[in-house]
Amino acid sequence: MAVKTLKSNAKEAELGDLVSELELLKDVDHPNVIKLLGACTIMDGPLYVIIEYAEHGSLRHYLKKSRASKIKNDDDDGYMENAPTVTPTDILNFAWQIAKGMAYLTEMKVGILVAVAYS
Numbered sequence: 001m002a003v004k005t006l007k008s009n010a011k012e013a014e015l016g017d018l019v020s021e022l023e024l025l026k027d028v029d030h031p032n033v034i035k036l037l038g039a040c041t042i043m044d045g046p047l048y049v050i051i052e053y054a055e056h057g058s059l060r061h062y063l064k065k066s067r068a069s070k071i072k073n074d075d076d077d078g079y080m081e082n083a084p085t086v087t088p089t090d091i092l093n094f095a096w097q098i099a100k101g102m103a104y105l106t107e108m109k110v111g112i113l114v115a116v117a118y119s
Contacts, residue, residue, distance in 0.1 A: 001037055004049040015047070022049050024110055032101030059094060062086075 004021075006014055025036035040048040056062045066086040 002051050002053045004051060005046050018047060018049060022047075025049075025051070028105070028108060028110065030101060030104040032097045033104060059098075 004018065006018060022036070022039055025034070028036070034054065035052040036049070037052060038050040040050070062084070063086060066084045
């Protein structure tokens with residue numbers, strides 16, 4: 001599980017975005033879309049949105065990590081060892097899963113893509 005919340009100095013618009021995401025995720029149930037597990041609110045306190053944990057992080061990060069066994073990591077200025085190997089078949093599989101998740105969100109008339117999960 002992963003928990004999303006806002007920093008203490010977040011703007012009202014950012015809170016609105018997180019509340020909107022929570023509202024959207026409440027009605028979504030598909031294997032290729034991140035699942036909402038719950039939410040925690042306290043009167044005049046922080047909002048916590050509890051979602052499914054994506055073990056490999058974002059697809060972008062995963063693909064970037066897979067480019068080579070040693071590539072520069074913009075996040076910490078280090079190098080990544082033991083990067084995963086991604087085949088053309090994997091890329092097609094990712095694209096297929098993304099398309100299925102997006103088609104589902106379109107059917108649900110969800111105007112914003114929240115997060116697409118891949119396995």
